[in-house]
Amino acid sequence: MKKSTKEKIFDTALDLFSQKGYSAVSIREITRTIGIKESSLYNHYKNKEQILESILIHFRNDFSKTLPPIETLDQILANTTAETFLKAGHRNFKEYMENENGQKMWRILQVEQFREPLAREIILRDFFGTVIDFLEIVFTKLIKMNRIRSISPKLLAIEYQYPVFSMLTEYNILKFDGKDTAEVEQRLDQHIEFFLEIIKIN
Amino acid sequence: MKKSTKEKIFDTALDLFSQKGYSAVSIREITRTIGIKESSLYNHYKNKEQILESILIHFRNDFSKTLPPIETLDQILANTTAETFLKAGHRNFKEYMENENGQKMWRILQVEQFREPLAREIILRDFFGTVIDFLEIVFTKLIKMNRIRSISPKLLAIEYQYPVFSMLTEYNILKFDGKDTAEVEQRLDQHIEFFLEIIKIN
DNA sequence: GTCTATACAGTGATAGAC
DNA sequence: GTCTATCACTGTATAGAC
Numbered sequence: 001m002k003k004s005t006k007e008k009i010f011d012t013a014l015d016l017f018s019q020k021g022y023s024a025v026s027i028r029e030i031t032r033t034i035g036i037k038e039s040s041l042y043n044h045y046k047n048k049e050q051i052l053e054s055i056l057i058h059f060r061n062d063f064s065k066t067l068p069p070i071e072t073l074d075q076i077l078a079n080t081t082a083e084t085f086l087k088a089g090h091r092n093f094k095e096y097m098e099n100e101n102g103q104k105m106w107r108i109l110q111v112e113q114f115r116e117p118l119a120r121e122i123i124l125r126d127f128f129g130t131v132i133d134f135l136e137i138v139f140t141k142l143i144k145m146n147r148i149r150s151i152s153p154k155l156l157a158i159e160y161q162y163p164v165f166s167m168l169t170e171y172n173i174l175k176f177d178g179k180d181t182a183e184v185e186q187r188l189d190q191h192i193e194f195f196l197e198i199i200k201i202n
Numbered sequence: 203m204k205k206s207t208k209e210k211i212f213d214t215a216l217d218l219f220s221q222k223g224y225s226a227v228s229i230r231e232i233t234r235t236i237g238i239k240e241s242s243l244y245n246h247y248k249n250k251e252q253i254l255e256s257i258l259i260h261f262r263n264d265f266s267k268t269l270p271p272i273e274t275l276d277q278i279l280a281n282t283t284a285e286t287f288l289k290a291g292h293r294n295f296k297e298y299m300e301n302e303n304g305q306k307m308w309r310i311l312q313v314e315q316f317r318e319p320l321a322r323e324i325i326l327r328d329f330f331g332t333v334i335d336f337l338e339i340v341f342t343k344l345i346k347m348n349r350i351r352s353i354s355p356k357l358l359a360i361e362y363q364y365p366v367f368s369m370l371t372e373y374n375i376l377k378f379d380g381k382d383t384a385e386v387e388q389r390l391d392q393h394i395e396f397f398l399e400i401i402k403i404n
Numbered sequence: 405g406t407c408t409a410t411a412c413a414g415t416g417a418t419a420g421a422c
Numbered sequence: 423g424t425c426t427a428t429c430a431c432t433g434t435a436t437a438g439a440c
Contacts, residue, residue, distance in 0.1 A: 020225070021313070021316070021317055023222070023223055023225035024225035026414075028414075028416090037424070037426080038416080039418075040423070047416075048416070107316050110313075111312075111313055112313075113375060114221060114222075114309050114378055115222055115223055117379075124372065124375055152392075155393075158365065162364065162368040165367075165371070166364040166365070166367040173322050173325060177322065187360055191357075194357055198400065230434090238407090239408080241406080241407075241409095241436075241437095245405055249434075250434070
C-alpha cells in the first residue's frame with residue numbers, strides 16, 4: 001500500500017498536469033506537494049519532460065488493454081447478439097469514463113496535443129485509430145454472419161464511435177466543473193439505441 | 203494594411219498560444235517576435251491574461267456569425283431541400299475548418315479548456331450548445347413540413363453534428379503536423395451522405 | 405507610445421555532504 | 423535516496439525619461 005517516491009511523483013504530476021497543463025506546473029510545486037526537495041526528484045526522473053513522457057507511455061499501454069483481443073472475437077460474437085456486444089462495450093467505456101485517472105489522462109492528452117507529438121500520436125493512433133479499426137473488424141464479421149444490415153463496416157464504425165468521442169469531450173468538461181452529466185450520459189444511451197435500430201435487419 | 207502594435211500583439215499571441223499553449227509563451231517571446239520591449243506591451247494590454255481573454259472573446263463573437271439567424275430559417279427552408287441545406291452548412295463548415303485563424307482559435311480552446319473557465323464555456327455553450335440547438339430547430343421544422351422522417355429532432359441534431367466535432371479534432375491534429383487530411387474529409391462527406399439517407403422519407 | 409532600467413520571485417537543474 | 427546550497431536564467435510587471 002505504501003507508495004514509492006517515484007510513484008508519488010508520477011501521481012502528483014498526473015494530477016497537476018491534468019489541471020494546469022505541463023508548462024504551468026513547476027518541479028517545485030510537484031516536490032512541495034509530496035514533501036521532498038527539488039533535487040530529490042532528479043534521482044527518479046531525468047527531467048521534467050521525462051515525467052510527462054512516462055505518463056503518456058503508461059496511458060498508452062493502459063488503453064490498449066480495454067479492447068478484447070482480435071483472436072477472441074469470433075468466439076465472443078458467436079455467443080452474443082450485436083446488441084449485447086455493443087452494450088457491453090458501452091458499459092466498459094462508461095467505466096473508463098468514470099475512472100478518475102482515465103479522466104486525468106484524457107485531460108493531459110487534450111491539453112498537450114499541440115505541444116507534444118507523442119500526445120497527438122496517442123490521440124490519432126491509439127484513441128481514434130485503434131477503436132475504429134477494431135469496430136470495423138467487428139462489423140465486418142457481423143455482416144458476414146448476416147447479423148446486421150450490410151452497410152460499409154468502416155462507415156458503421158465511424159457512425160458508432162465518433163459521436164462517442166465528442167460526448168467524452170463534453171462529459172469531461174462537465175465533470176471538471178463538477179456539473180451534472182446526466183444529459184450527456186442520456187445522449188450516449190440514445191445514440192446507441194439509435195445506432196442499433198439502424199443496423200437491425202428487418 | 204499597416205497593423206497597429208495592438209493588432210501585432212494579438213496576432214502574435216494568437217499564433218504562439220495556439221502552438222505552445224498560454225503558459226509556455228512568455229511576454230518576452232511575444233514582444234521579441236514583434237520587435238518591441240516588454241514594457242511597451244503593457245501600454246496595450248493590462249497583463250498577459252488579458253491578451254488571452256481578448257482572443258477568446260473575439261473568437262466567440264466570430265463564431266456566432268457562422269449560423270444563419272433563426273428568423274430567416276423559414277424562408278431558407280422553403281426554398282431549399284434538406285439535402286441542399288445540410289450540404290451548404292457542410293461547405294460553410296469546411297471553409298471555417300480551412301481558415302488559418304479558425305484553426306488557431308480551436309487549438310487554443312482545446313489547450314486552455316481546463317485552465318480557463320471561459321474556454322470551457324465557449325466549447326460547451328457556443329460550440330456544442332448553439333449548433334445543436336440550431337439544428338434541433340431546423341429538424342423540427344423539416345419534420346413539421348414532412349420533408350424528413352419523423353425522428354426526435356434533438357437526436358438527429360446529435361447524430362448529425364457530434365461526428366463532425368470529432369472529425370474536426372482529427373482534422374486539426376493532422377493539419378498541425380502538415381499531414382494529409384483527405385481521408386478525414388472523405389469521412390465527413392460519407393457521414394453526411396449516410397445521414398441524408400437515414401432521414402430520407404421513402 | 406516606446407524606450408531604459410530595475411525589481412524580484414520563480415524556473416529547471418547540478419554538485420556535493422550526509 | 424535525501425538533503426543544503428547554489429547556479430544562471432527567465433518570468434511578469436512597474437517607474438520614469440524621452
